[in-house]
Amino acid sequence: xxxxxxxxxxxxxxxxxxxxxxxxxxxxxxxxxxxxxxxxxxxxxxxxxxxxxxxxxxxxxxxxxxxxxxxxxxxxxxxxxxxxxxxxxxxxxxxxxxxxxxxxxxxxxxxxxxxxxxxxxxxxxxxxxxxxxxxxxxxxxxxxxxxxxxxxxxxxxxxxxxxxxxxxxxxxxxxxxxxxxxxxxxxxxxxxxxxxxxxxxxxxxxxxxxxxxxxxxxxxxxxxxxxxxxxxxxxxxxxxxxxxxxxxxxxxxxxxxxxxxxxxxxxxxxxxxxxxxxxxxxxxxxxxxxxxxxxxxxxxxxxxxxxxxxxxxxxxxxxxxxxxxxxxxxxxxxxxxxxxxxxxxxxxxxxxxxxxxxxxxxxxxxxxxxxxxxxxxxxxxxxxxxxxxxxxxxxxxxxxxxxxxxxxxxxxxxxxxxxxxxxxxxxxxxxxxxxxxxxxxxxxxxxxxxxxxxxxxxxxxxxxxxxxxxxxxxxxxxxxxxxxxxxxxxxxxxxxxxxxxxxxxxxxxxxxxxxxxxxxxxxxxxxxxxxxxxxxxxxx
Amino acid sequence: xxxxxxxxxxxxxxxxxxxxxxxxxxxxxxxxxxxxxxxxxxxxxxxxxxxxxxxxxxxxxxxxxxxxxxxxxxxxxxxxxxxxxxxxxxxxxxxxxxxxxxxxx
Numbered sequence: 001x002x003x004x005x006x007x008x009x010x011x012x013x014x015x016x017x018x019x020x021x022x023x024x025x026x027x028x029x030x031x032x033x034x035x036x037x038x039x040x041x042x043x044x045x046x047x048x049x050x051x052x053x054x055x056x057x058x059x060x061x062x063x064x065x066x067x068x069x070x071x072x073x074x075x076x077x078x079x080x081x082x083x084x085x086x087x088x089x090x091x092x093x094x095x096x097x098x099x100x101x102x103x104x105x106x107x108x109x110x111x112x113x114x115x116x117x118x119x120x121x122x123x124x125x126x127x128x129x130x131x132x133x134x135x136x137x138x139x140x141x142x143x144x145x146x147x148x149x150x151x152x153x154x155x156x157x158x159x160x161x162x163x164x165x166x167x168x169x170x171x172x173x174x175x176x177x178x179x180x181x182x183x184x185x186x187x188x189x190x191x192x193x194x195x196x197x198x199x200x201x202x203x204x205x206x207x208x209x210x211x212x213x214x215x216x217x218x219x220x221x222x223x224x225x226x227x228x229x230x231x232x233x234x235x236x237x238x239x240x241x242x243x244x245x246x247x248x249x250x251x252x253x254x255x256x257x258x259x260x261x262x263x264x265x266x267x268x269x270x271x272x273x274x275x276x277x278x279x280x281x282x283x284x285x286x287x288x289x290x291x292x293x294x295x296x297x298x299x300x301x302x303x304x305x306x307x308x309x310x311x312x313x314x315x316x317x318x319x320x321x322x323x324x325x326x327x328x329x330x331x332x333x334x335x336x337x338x339x340x341x342x343x344x345x346x347x348x349x350x351x352x353x354x355x356x357x358x359x360x361x362x363x364x365x366x367x368x369x370x371x372x373x374x375x376x377x378x379x380x381x382x383x384x385x386x387x388x389x390x391x392x393x394x395x396x397x398x399x400x401x402x403x404x405x406x407x408x409x410x411x412x413x414x415x416x417x418x419x420x421x422x423x424x425x426x427x428x429x430x431x432x433x434x435x436x437x438x439x440x441x442x443x444x445x446x447x448x449x450x451x452x453x454x455x456x457x458x459x460x461x462x463x464x465x466x467x468x469x470x471x472x473x474x475x476x477x478x479x480x481x482x483x484x485x486x487x488x489x490x491x492x493x494x495x496x497x498x499x500x501x502x503x504x505x506x507x508x509x510x511x512x513x514x515x516x517x518x519x520x521x522x523x524x525x526x527x528x529x530x531x532x533x534x535x536x537x538x539x540x
Numbered sequence: 541x542x543x544x545x546x547x548x549x550x551x552x553x554x555x556x557x558x559x560x561x562x563x564x565x566x567x568x569x570x571x572x573x574x575x576x577x578x579x580x581x582x583x584x585x586x587x588x589x590x591x592x593x594x595x596x597x598x599x600x601x602x603x604x605x606x607x608x609x610x611x612x613x614x615x616x617x618x619x620x621x622x623x624x625x626x627x628x629x630x631x632x633x634x635x636x637x638x639x640x641x642x643x644x645x
Contacts, residue, residue: 357599394567398604407598408570
């Protein structure tokens with residue numbers, strides 16, 4: 001009977017082990033077979049589509065408007081001519097002959113692609129910022145044929161606010177866009193339609209610099225009541241309408257294009273494109289005033305425009321912890337000046353705050369070492385029944401006044417901290433390309449030489465070696481010792497910043513444990529000597 | 541809902557527990573406690589007591605033996621032989637849930 005139970009037990013543990021290995025293999029296979037081909041496919045697609053013709057140019061249908069008919073499909077010519085180029089301190093904005101923002105090139109030195117070229121936000125065949133569509137089919141058709149006239153073809157807004165007027169004269173009405181471009185690259189726009197027709201304006205399709213599975217990309221709306229609505233790409237089946245919108249942002253991992261008006265809330269429609277990805281259309285009649293931003297989701301840049309806009313930086317469902325974590329990191333970074341050292345410092349800070357707790361636990365753990373024989377006895381007595389032995393052990397600890405365990409809370413707390421740092425590393429443009437020392441030149445990417453993960457595994461192994469543990473089961477013990485290896489493998493592909501955090505964390509745990517161990521050894525020697533001298537004096 | 545939580549707990553106890561092995565300061569361990577709460581108590585009460593328990597599971601508290609304690613009334617008692625999983629032990633107007641070590645499925 002007992003034998004059978006033992007066999008069963010070993011069997012389960014083997015299965016656990018297999019499950020771990022399998023999940024690990026799945027993880028790698030997923031990365032190689034799915035993520036990478038997808039990336040390649042995406043690259044190919046962008047190359048192909050650059051020559052294809054613009055798709056449908058239909059205005060979204062609004063239930064309330066009686067004159068809106070079935071969505072008209074108007075074909076327009078391919079590449080539009082650039083009629084105006086604006087240079088600011090942060091970007092170069094190009095306006096095409098349909099009065100849309102054709103391209104935005106970021107000028108700041110940190111925004112470069114892998115070929116060392118300055119980043120351009122938009123891909124070729126997508127909806128562009130400031131494109132206007134009319135709900136009236138005839139006007140709409142005209143609006144995509146008549147060329148726009150710009151008041152200036154070259155504007156230098158590096159030293160002060162500049163104005164650009166775009167006029168589009170159609171048979172029955174005139175569309176004017178008055179743009180005020182600021183030196184920091186954002187703009188105000190007032191759009192006017194002479195005959196009061198109903199129209200829609202868009203911040204454009206999301207930037208297409210880096211949009212992958214690791215972070216959300218799509219559309220984010222902030223409502224008047226403070227809530228956020230996020231619609232991810234390929235996730236919108238039919239047109240949806242919203243009212244009371246504070247700002248509308250179309251975003252990829254690091255970049256965004258936003259239109260907002262904080263004085264007058266917006267009514268918008270989200271219309272799916274051919275891939276069911278959301279396109280933003282802001283409703284307007286007669287005229288509308290908006291402010292726009294196209295660029296990186298940089299916390300400082302956005303909060304300078306308006307504090308509310310920082311909500312456009314989105315860390316997935318973990319935002320509520322990741323955002324404070326980012327703010328803390330940014331605060332420390334202001335003093336330190338390097339993101340790598342910032343991560344080291346924050347790890348040390350967390351460890352210092354938790355030190356009194358950890359110390360108490362370690363002392364308790366070491367005291368237990370002295371009670372080891374009695375524990376062994378208990379363990380042998382209740383072998384193969386973890387619940388019973390757990391209960392008996394607790395009774396014993398209570399009697400001896402020790403409790404060696406660290407507790408579940410400190411371990412569970414590690415998880416949100418860990419995820420917060422992970423999300424911040426993935427989503428914060430500030431940490432993109434952040435260097436540390438030697439070979440680490442991007443904390444948001446994996447360590448190219450696998451040094452940090454291996455160091456991490458090594459410290460974890462040492463930590464296990466010098467920490468007294470109570471695992472009774474032989475098989476489980478082996479599995480436990482194997483954990484550093486499993487962890488090392490998992491961390492190979494994680495962002496270097498995250499591995500750095502875990503490594504420093506382990507390093508300090510080892511340091512603490514070592515310190516406590518030596519303290520204890522000393523105390524033991526001292527007690528022993530006292531004991532001896534006591535004996536001595538007795539003899540004398 | 542309860543069912544999903546219990547499944548998640550079972551998954552945790554099977555696969556993830558090694559990551560936090562031997563860290564609980566209590567008997568029954570936090571995961572066992574939580575499981576027993578969800579099996580015997582109402583959803584929200586179980587959730588509440590589980591959260592309290594996890595918050596208490598750190599070095600600021602003594603730890604030790606802490607059985608789930610629940611309020612319940614027994615109506616329409618049928619007298620027959622059953623396979624006992626938990627003993628409901630009366631304690632200060634409530635019942636302590638104590639697992640029957642000999643329980644087999």
